[in-house]
Amino acid sequence: MLRFILRRAIATTILIGGVVLMTFALARLLPGDPARLIAGARADADAVAAVRERLGLDDPVGMQFLTYVSNVMEGDFGRSVVTRRPISEDIVTFFPATLELVLLAACISLVLGALLGVLAAVRSGTPSDVGVRGVAVLGLSVPDFWLALVFQLLFFATLGLLPFGGRLGTGVTPPDFVTGFMTLDSLLAGRFDLLVDALKHMILPVTVLAIPSMAITIRVVRTTMLEVLSQDFIRTARSKGIRPVRVYLRHALRNALLPIVTIFGLNTGLLISGAVFIELIFDWPGLGRYTANAIASSDYNAIMAITLVVSIAYTLINFLVDLSYSLLDPRVKLS
């Protein structure tokens, strides 16, 4: 077991090294002279040269890469052109809001996707199967930034049921910062009115964010369940007189767990990507909106920093998914 973890850890470390190298290469490709960008358009040649000197842009590429790696290790990504603050501080500030959104969407898409997938597999060929598969195709095909807009038009502008965006109503003082999760912080402060307000603000973004990953989960669960359900032990369980629901959820779903966990890991990438659009449209003060703004204002330092941090996090999540295989299924060979 330990050897297995170690091997996966080494592979993951190498992969992260590759991610750092690739981000560095992309940053080197950036259009324009970075020194000129930082010094400003009206700076004279000497000032630009001074900035080049300070940033080490005249060093050999290998040297620059080492500097980059050591900066990254210290969490130094430079300053954002937009917020004028160190990017690492920005990331810490904006991260909790995104995590709250993504975690909730991940849970909802997993549970709903699994249930609908099981339903479609069990009722294979019936109208409910066709309906669920239709939902899955729609969920994969409809652009999320568009769906976010349409929901906003419908539920805010036309029906007036839900707020336009943000995490709390305008003029509402947020609860004391403890976890950075608006829901948890309002609970900790004992403010149920704030909790309700925060939840109201989360309904639309979480729903839109969850839809594409739910659609993928449905497809994977349906396909795997169809395979599992055709096996002998399911027939045995049924003929023993176990209630169908128990057979489906206890016996079959448990044996379909591996692909579900794999897709859960891959879906986090989809959720992170989706958050960029959804936070922009719902004015959600998280990393996604920060990224969208960085792109809009050509804040390359910030774009590259986010790319690096988010991809490392994504790689680590998939590392955990790999490790969970052996816990979920003892038959998975550890070697």
Next chain:
Amino acid sequence: MSSDSNLIRRSQSLQFPGRERAAQIVRFATSSGQALLAVCIVSFILVVSVSAFGAFILDIHVTAFDPLKMNIMARLEPPSGEHWMGTDKIGRDMLARVVAGSWISLSVSFAVLAVASVVGTSVGLVAGYVGGWVDEVLMRFTDLFLAFPALILAAAIAASFGGGMVSTTVALAAVFWPWYARLIRSRVLSLKEQEFVAASRCLGASHTRLIFTSLLPMVWPLVIVQATTDVGFVILAASGLSFLGLGAQPPTPEWGVMIFESLTHQPASWWLAVFPGGAIALVAIGFNLLGDSLRDRLDPSLGASEAGV
């Protein structure tokens, strides 16, 4: 006698090369409700976009149907008998713009998939066929591209290349090729153990000959099926990039750009966002369904595969 009839049949098929193909398409389209729906949607999209492309190339300007013609007197008009999808902030006809957007999106998508499938298939073929350390190196390189969330990598690459349509194409090809490499490699690994490959090798076929005459014909249907499904996903991703300002730039009638431009006119002018987005969804649904139907036809045991996103 039999050679005569063979000759006749061959000459007939030479005379009417399209007839057998057409019959195949009709059989496929009528094989299930899903296939029929898919073929209808995709044919509709192809007809619309080819006409729009033709009009662009031949520089035909149908009055009242020009995607760039402004009319300040008719700004932000809701859908009506005259403008079926309304008009935008400088009075351009939305229907004309959505139609013109179809060939832009489709051509970006085809370009991306051409690059991604050729690169991915080559890497997959070589990795699977050669094996050993070559396989190891190529597949770890492939994994590197999959270590990034797709849109984040695409955005970083597009930003590095300075934005615009060419950057979008490069960025999306970089995101999509690894899936082709993996798909083809796994198929080649099982194919190369089969007897017809061994037989061919015993007959003295060279590596190049084996790859091109034994393996490639067996894997290209997979590539076609995957690429068909991916047309929709590429269009989704491309419109997302232009929505963020990294792809096509205004006044290009690209669907993502149009939705972004509509943001400042919400919620009053809903038609500015609803129609371009609906067009993206329609294309994605059409190609998704077509890809699934083709996959069922090709190998029912494969089932619906995981999306390549």
